[in-house]
Amino acid sequence: LAKTTQPISMDSYEGQEVNITCSHNNIATNDYITWYQQFPSQGPRFIIQGYKTKVTNEVASLFIPADRKSSTLSLPRVSLSDTAVYYCLVGDWSNTGKLIFGQGTTLQVKP
Amino acid sequence: DAMVIQNPRYQVTQFGKPVTLSCSQTLNHNVMYWYQQKSSQAPKLLFHYYDKDFNNEADTPDNFQSRRPNTSFCFLDIRSPGLGDAAMYLCATSRVVTPTDTQYFGPGTRLTVL
Numbered sequence: 001l002a003k004t005t006q007p008i009s010m011d012s013y014e015g016q017e018v019n020i021t022c023s024h025n026n027i028a029t030n031d032y033i034t035w036y037q038q039f040p041s042q043g044p045r046f047i048i049q050g051y052k053t054k055v056t057n058e059v060a061s062l063f064i065p066a067d068r069k070s071s072t073l074s075l076p077r078v079s080l081s082d083t084a085v086y087y088c089l090v091g092d093w094s095n096t097g098k099l100i101f102g103q104g105t106t107l108q109v110k111p
Numbered sequence: 112d113a114m115v116i117q118n119p120r121y122q123v124t125q126f127g128k129p130v131t132l133s134c135s136q137t138l139n140h141n142v143m144y145w146y147q148q149k150s151s152q153a154p155k156l157l158f159h160y161y162d163k164d165f166n167n168e169a170d171t172p173d174n175f176q177s178r179r180p181n182t183s184f185c186f187l188d189i190r191s192p193g194l195g196d197a198a199m200y201l202c203a204t205s206r207v208v209t210p211t212d213t214q215y216f217g218p219g220t221r222l223t224v225l
Contacts, residue, residue: 032211043115043201043216044154087153091210099144099214101153 004088004102011108018075020105022088025069033064033071036087038104044087048073075107083109114138115217117202123223124192132187132220134202140215142208143185145177146201148219154201160185161208189222197224 005023012018024033032051036044048055050062050071061074075082085104116135124130134143142161146154158167160179174196176188189196199221203214 034210041199041219041221043203043219044214045216046213049211049213089210099154099156099210101155104153 004090006086006088006102006105008103009106009108011110012078013110014079015077018078018082018107018109020073020075020086020088020107021070022073022102023070024088024090027068027090031068031090033062033068034089034091034099035060035062035073036089036099036101038085038087040084044101047086078107078109080109080111083107115202115204115215117200117217117220119220120218121221121223123225124189125225126194127191130189130192130222132189132200132202132222134185134187134217135183136202136204136215137183138204138215139182140204140206141182142205143179144203144205144214145175145185145187146203146216148199148201150198157187159208192222192224194224197222 032049034049035047037047038044048057048060048062050064052064055062063072085106087101087104089099114137118133144159145157147157148154156168157171157175158177174190178186199219201219202217205212205214
């Protein structure tokens with residue numbers, strides 16, 4: 001499975017847009033990009049998934065450039081409750097359902 | 112609401128004393144997973160069941176076992192817990208076994224080994 005690299009931590013303020021970039025240089029043709037969010041003392045929660053270009057849902061947007069070697073999770077107008085760890089995962093649809101979590105990015109939103 | 116439930120939320124055991132963690136789901140999903148998450152680390156997959164088929168990760172210690180008596184329940188047995196097994200244990204479910212299928216996680220059981 002492709003290895004992912006993310007910043008270890010990020011700080012932001014309430015109301016700002018936050019962009020977290022994930023590098024996955026050896027992504028394979030069949031790989032999808034998935035982001036999970038984890039609050040302290042809770043299990044991870046699915047945020048968004050994409051294959052290429054842009055995906056948007058009610059929570060976030062995911063931008064994937066044409067070469068797919070990186071992706072950016074965009075959180076619009078964050079609030080204190082968005083403070084969490086954000087994991088970028090890359091997995092092959094034809095492979096097993098393994099989720100290999102990287103180190104994740106700890107986002108701290110300040111008032 | 113359909114969900115993944117883990118009991119207990121906090122478990123304390125003694126070094127070497129067997130312990131069982133429980134997971135149940137109301138999603139009627141085919142797949143159930145167990146992850147171990149140590150402090151400040153990412154979750155690590157231990158094993159999963161696809162229906163009754165058990166799939167162990169290569170680096171999961173033999174000390175960890177699992178049972179799935181029916182679709183709704185899955186248990187994690189730690190036969191002889193060591194201090195290094197103190198962690199959060201997360202149960203997750205999905206409909207099928209592909210990375211594109213969303214995994215739904217329970218709240219976790221935090222295990223303390225004394």
